[in-house]
Amino acid sequence: MITLSDENARLLPVTVLGLGPMGRALASAFLKARHPVTVWNRTPGKAGDLPDRGAVVTDSVQDAVRAGQVIIACLIDYEAVRATIEQSPEDWKSRQLVNLTSGEPAQARQMSRWASARGIGYLDGAILTPTPAIGTPSATVLYSGARGVYEAVQETMAALGGTAMHVGDDPGQASAYEVALLDIFATSVNGIVHAFALASAEGIEPERLATFATGIGGLLPEMITRFAQQIQAGQYPGDRSTIASAASGITHIINTATAHGIDAGMLTAAKSIIDRAVADGYGPEGLARLAAVLHKSG
Template sequence: MIETSDENTPFTPVTVLGLGPMGRALAAAFLKARHPVTVWNRTPGKAGDLLDRGAVAADSVQDAVEAGEVIIACLIDYDAVRATLEPSQAGWENRRLVNLTSGEPAQARQMSLWASSHGIDYLDGAILTPAPAIGTPSATVLFSGARDVYESAQETMAAMGGTAVHLGDEPGRAAAYEVALLDIFATSVNGIVHAFALASAEGIEPERFATFATQIGGLLPEMITRFARQIQTGRYPGDRSTIASAASGITHIINTATIHGIDVGMLTAAKGIIDQAVGDGYGPEGLARLTTVLHRAGRP
């Protein structure tokens, strides 16, 4: 857990590049912690009330870089970060670039190499909480990159609130965590809306269905912890559920959804992995075993 700046904390000039909802939330948090804040956005007029609260709008990216000691990039993607910073490679002495843009691990590594080639101290980060949580105890931010760069910016970044975790020197690690966690979210949302579509097609009222669906969701935290332990040890006991039983269950879902004309693309892909696992002799084992099957299926 980290605390926001108090009266004994030096107030570092911060620049925020990008004023989408998250960028504005970041700028507001740094202002609240009494850091001097400069903001820049490609499209003018996105600062909202930040200027009334003390932020300064830079006329150019170069001016924005020169105004801050910690430069926060929070743009649409890594290509936008590169395109924004390419014309402004001077004036980076004693400054750190903290990239909080969502992206892929390979992009983070490439961005780190680009920054290093231009003499820019670089830290990559992933924000795991929505914009309203920034500056509150519920915020969670992951960082990866050189430890000395992280430590030099750590006190300033405390203004984001909540929990900050440095995952190591490998610059793509924070993005790797983010995409893996987004994998859970994306496939879970797909499962939820697909289940509601199937339930509705069978005449089940959404609110009544939700009562039971939330109980299914409550099983997931323990399952995630158990799967992690099994994957770590390489042992996949089928004492609770087996891959063979999953093959039967997913077949019932696909057949029922198909009758109602509901798309089964994701379910069919999942069944393909399950069938492969059964064919490999893993039918009596637990569902966490599917992780190793997926690894092998993804290799060329």
């Protein structure tokens, strides 16, 4: 196993498997940090300017893996990672696999078991920032899996810039953070576009709504921090807003949207959780209580 005590740890040869936009950004960051870089992609012609900057392009997975000591996978899904690694050499003694492919916590755990059975040091990772942030101070990457593997690649992965954090030995933890944060993003985007559709149906111009909508968005950081504290403590004071009042408000939204023929599926799903909380006697409590209601229903 490679360790941080190796004299040339900062310049370990890196292989990047997968040259989508994120894969190219990763390879670029390693090149900028002066690592020897080999790249592979199932479909040729995706390397862009990487060869001109010193990357070695190969059409063989075996050659790509043999060239690196830190093997970065950034593919479409975990099935693609498994199918790709199955083409690699059997000897992984001096190599580590860092999987930066997006997926689900259960898939990460299964992949870790699969890799371990083949003698492959495995680390799962979640990239929490967009492609342009890679290699800059604003990048954030979470890692989970065996601490020893993380320590073996930590200095090399520092080439990606910004914040890097090992969030636990459970290989599924990094992915769990990612899907939870994507949950916020996905439902927020739905709320934004739904609000614009509703406003438009009522004759409100998008730019006029945006003036007030940005103020609503500004409430969220404080709310997230407050909810985290309340959930941690198991106490949900209704001094600012209550589940009962939320039930009334969301009903108005659903009725207005439905009257205009606008899909209200996500809203009705949210209302069902609110109604369940009210039925269970939580109406006077704060909205953070809904997290516990959801967890219980799961």
